[in-house]
Structure formats: C-alpha cells, structure tokens
Amino acid sequence: MSDTSKLESFTIEEGTWLVKTARRAAEAYVTTGERIPVPTDTPSLAKQKMGVFVTIKSYPKDELRGCIGRPEPNQPLVEALIDSAIDSATRDPRFEPINAKELQESIFEVSVLSPPVPVQVKNPLEYKSKIVIGRDGLIVEWSYGAGLLLPQVAVEEGWDIETYLSYACMKAGAHPDYWLIDKVRILSFQAIIFYEATPRGDVRQRFLAK
Numbered sequence: 371m372s373d374t375s376k377l378e379s380f381t382i383e384e385g386t387w388l389v390k391t392a393r394r395a396a397e398a399y400v401t402t403g404e405r406i407p408v409p410t411d412t413p414s415l416a417k418q419k420m421g422v423f424v425t426i427k428s429y430p431k432d433e434l435r436g437c438i439g440r441p442e443p444n445q446p447l448v449e450a451l452i453d454s455a456i457d458s459a460t461r462d463p464r465f466e467p468i469n470a471k472e473l474q475e476s477i478f479e480v481s482v483l484s485p486p487v488p489v490q491v492k493n494p495l496e497y498k499s500k501i502v503i504g505r506d507g508l509i510v511e512w513s514y515g516a517g518l519l520l521p522q523v524a525v526e527e528g529w530d531i532e533t534y535l536s537y538a539c540m541k542a543g544a545h546p547d548y549w550l551i552d553k554v555r556i557l558s559f560q561a562i563i564f565y566e567a568t569p570r571g572d573v574r575q576r577f578l579a580k
Contacts, residue, residue, distance in 0.1 A: 447482065
C-alpha cells in the first residue's frame with residue numbers, strides 16, 4: 371500500500387478513535403501527570419509507523435493553544451499520537467501549558483502525515499508549480515534549523531504559494547525569501563485530518579479547499 375493510499379484508507383471511525391485518544395491522553399497527563407498506556411482497542415492502522423500532529427484550539431474563538439507532532443514515521447502511530455497530544459497540551463514553547471478546565475473547553479485536531487519527501491527542482495521558481503495549496507504540507511531545512519507548516523495552515527490563512535513558502539522559511543528561522551536560494555531543502559507531505567466540531571463533540575474529517 372502506498373503512503374497516500376494508507377492515508378486515504380482511514381475511516382471516520384478510526385479518525386474518531388484518534389481524536390478521542392488524543393484528548394484522553396492530554397487530559398490524563400494534565401490531571402495526573404501520567405502517560406496513558408496504549409489502548410487495547412487500537413486499530414491496526416494506528417499500530418503502523420506514521421507521522422502525526424495534534425493541534426489544540428480554543429472554542430469557539432478557534433485560537434491556537436498548542437500544536438506539536440512527529441513528522442517522521444519513526445514510531446507506531448498510536449505512540450506518536452499519545453506523545454504529541456501530551457506535548458501539544460503542556461510543552462508547546464509558544465504557549466503556557468493548558469490546564470484541565472481549559473482542555474474541557476478546547477477542540478482537538480489530529481493530522482496523520484505521509485512521510486516527508488524532498489521537492490525536486492532544478493530552479494527554485496519551480497517550487498511554485500510543484501507545491502499545491504490544500505494538498506501539501508511543507509518542511510524547510512537549512513543550516514540553522516528547520517520549520518514545518520501543516521497543509522491546513524495555508525488554506526486557513528488564505529496564502530498563495532509564494533506567501534506559503536515565505537512563512538515556511540520564517541518558521542525555520544530563515545529570511546522569508548530563503549526558498550529562492552539553493553542552500554535550502556524543502557520537503558512536502560500530505561495529511562488526513564480529523565477534528566472535533568465542538569469540545570468532546572462529533573468528530574469530522576477536514577477537507578481542504580484548494
């Protein structure tokens with residue numbers, strides 16, 4: 371099964387399980403300081419090694435409160451999910467840790483990722499035709515760091531390709547035009563996204579408008 375087909379094979383039931391497990395992991399850690407064990411009802415897909423990000427937002431303001439993940443498929447998805455949920459709630463350096471009450475009023479979003487692959491170009495201007503808004507997430511790597519943007523970010527912000535590339539560079543700590551320089555490495559990946567419509571509410575799949 372190809373990496374893209376693997377993403378497409380997730381059902382809404384499996385997506386619901388992922389989101390509910392992420393919430394349970396975060397809430398358990400915030401209230402008890404302990405990491406939950408791998409659930410006995412883990413779907414077979416979640417036992418495979420895949421990258422994942424957990425995003426937590428306030429409700430109904432939809433303000434970001436935490437977003438951390440593991441882009442590389444180095445762990446079984448369920449393990450990466452639990453760790454990412456805990457980190458998103460308590461270790462995102464951009465925010466104060468989320469308390470138990472605030473978690474009750476937040477919504478969880480889980481993005482399962484395909485493995486990042488380098489975008490092959492002969493000229494940096496070719497990035498504009500090879501990267502698709504609403505399909506591709508981006509990782510920018512350079513001498514002094516790396517930065518990642520999930521595919522939904524460009525859609526939510528209404529960015530065009532050049533703006534998307536510029537923000538990905540800035541996320542990596544580089545100048546916004548650094549994507550035009552040969553010394554940068556740009557990778558892309560795809561994601562399937564599941565989210566809570568309301569705190570502890572129905573879980574839905576997010577389809578990105580291109």
